[in-house]
Amino acid sequence: MNLLYNSTRNAEKKVTASEAILKGLADDGGLFVPEYIPKLDVTMDELKSMSYQETAYAVMKQFLTDFTEEELKHCINSAYDEKFDTEVIAPLVKVGDTYHLELFHGATIAFKDMALSILPHLLTTAAKKNGVTKEIVILTATSGDTGKAALAGFADVPGTKIIVFYPKGGVSRIQELQMVTQKGDNTSVVAIHGNFDNAQSGVKAMFEDKELEKELSAAGYQFSSANSINIGRLVPQVVYYVYAYAKLLENEEIASGEEINVTVPTGNFGNILAAYYAKQMGVPIAKLICASNENKVLFDFFETGVYDRNREFILTSSPSMDILISSNLERLIYTIAGQDAQKNAELMAQLKEKGVYEITPQMRERLADFAGGFATEEECAATIRKTYERTGYVMDTHTSVAASVCAQYRKDSGDDRKCLVASTASPFKFIHSVMTAIDGKYASADEFGLIDELSSISGVEIPNAIKEIRNADIRHEQECDADKMKETVKKILGV
Numbered sequence: 001m002n003l004l005y006n007s008t009r010n011a012e013k014k015v016t017a018s019e020a021i022l023k024g025l026a027d028d029g030g031l032f033v034p035e036y037i038p039k040l041d042v043t044m045d046e047l048k049s050m051s052y053q054e055t056a057y058a059v060m061k062q063f064l065t066d067f068t069e070e071e072l073k074h075c076i077n078s079a080y081d082e083k084f085d086t087e088v089i090a091p092l093v094k095v096g097d098t099y100h101l102e103l104f105h106g107a108t109i110a111f112k113d114m115a116l117s118i119l120p121h122l123l124t125t126a127a128k129k130n131g132v133t134k135e136i137v138i139l140t141a142t143s144g145d146t147g148k149a150a151l152a153g154f155a156d157v158p159g160t161k162i163i164v165f166y167p168k169g170g171v172s173r174i175q176e177l178q179m180v181t182q183k184g185d186n187t188s189v190v191a192i193h194g195n196f197d198n199a200q201s202g203v204k205a206m207f208e209d210k211e212l213e214k215e216l217s218a219a220g221y222q223f224s225s226a227n228s229i230n231i232g233r234l235v236p237q238v239v240y241y242v243y244a245y246a247k248l249l250e251n252e253e254i255a256s257g258e259e260i261n262v263t264v265p266t267g268n269f270g271n272i273l274a275a276y277y278a279k280q281m282g283v284p285i286a287k288l289i290c291a292s293n294e295n296k297v298l299f300d301f302f303e304t305g306v307y308d309r310n311r312e313f314i315l316t317s318s319p320s321m322d323i324l325i326s327s328n329l330e331r332l333i334y335t336i337a338g339q340d341a342q343k344n345a346e347l348m349a350q351l352k353e354k355g356v357y358e359i360t361p362q363m364r365e366r367l368a369d370f371a372g373g374f375a376t377e378e379e380c381a382a383t384i385r386k387t388y389e390r391t392g393y394v395m396d397t398h399t400s401v402a403a404s405v406c407a408q409y410r411k412d413s414g415d416d417r418k419c420l421v422a423s424t425a426s427p428f429k430f431i432h433s434v435m436t437a438i439d440g441k442y443a444s445a446d447e448f449g450l451i452d453e454l455s456s457i458s459g460v461e462i463p464n465a466i467k468e469i470r471n472a473d474i475r476h477e478q479e480c481d482a483d484k485m486k487e488t489v490k491k492i493l494g495v
């Protein structure tokens, strides 16, 4: 039986999983959601002994029901291979009293690799299945990590082009270097004069632009999205929560059926939504703890039921979480509205027009699985330093937001369930902030010097992703104003 997908703004029109992946965003501007969250059809005992790839198949086949076994296994095996620097793909590391699920062992050393290494394969398979002959143009807005991971995933993939927009000055130096040195004839990288929300809104507007769609179609192109609004990114992210729970069980860190909490450093709400889906599939997760940095729009939402983006945008040391419009939250809003697409569409219209909406008391009750927290810049730095001093383990700034919130939550709530922290980036990627948190004396040091220093104090080898950019040529130097993104895309494509 096929699991179908519909837009969060129109529940009538159904599409298959492969159609949803191809389209990225629904025509009405909504996000594709499965009609229901499927249950796991294997037991935890079976999952315990499975490899990452086997777990991925067990989870993804439940969602992507129009892919054949052969197709899906091919996608999985092409994605989770030597591009990762460890066979286990997503290692679990016990740090003090929490478990860090390290999601940064892929090509670009941030968790976006977990989904973006498989998305190109899902997308090209979906194109074949649906008889698409046009060239697929991936448009992506990035707060730093998605861009590079998408570029790495799509570089030189036949039948695709990828254009990435990032906010000039809004990403770390390492992130910027990773993007502007990207190889591949089908890749373009553009710095926009604006912040991430401007970039994301610009990309969304192009997806909704029917005129542009026609022009592109005439030229043999079709847009798709590698942003976390694409269901083809969300589904692969469910996998590692299932995998992590099974490994905790296998390592006898937890008892059979024991509930754990999960803390996720959150920006666009994709990663934590995947954890929520894992819970609904049957993984014994109690609380989903949503950790924000000083851009705490989600924390305020969980506290008050009001989502209000009308506030100052703060640049923090966890730039991949510097977001005021959390796109994937729409999928949760739709769910807690009782899958009421009209109600969701109303709220999203209010968000677009006024920048604010309030959910109903009944919807708030359905948020009981979630807890919100936030960490200030000082708290985040202190957690990095103290953890290093106590355990020798060095975490990145995003992970530190989650670790700080996890500790606060435990203290404030008295809930002492074991806690999994989604560790979303390698500390090498945010080297300057990480090293300065450990010791102020590093504040004025050069980034590449700090990389050697971090490797020496932590005993962790410098990742390939960093070695590669040390001497690489800059290949992309385009910039544009936030309101000129469409013109830039047309120029790149020669339309």
Ligand SMILES: *Cc1c(COP(=O)(O)O)cnc(C)c1O
Pocket: 110, 111, 112, 145, 146, 228, 265, 266, 267, 268, 269, 270, 271, 272, 320, 321, 398, 399, 424, 425
């Ligand atoms: C993207 C990103 C996040 C936020 O994840 P969402 O799924 O957007 O909530 C957190 N940490 C890092 C390092 C990231 O790259």
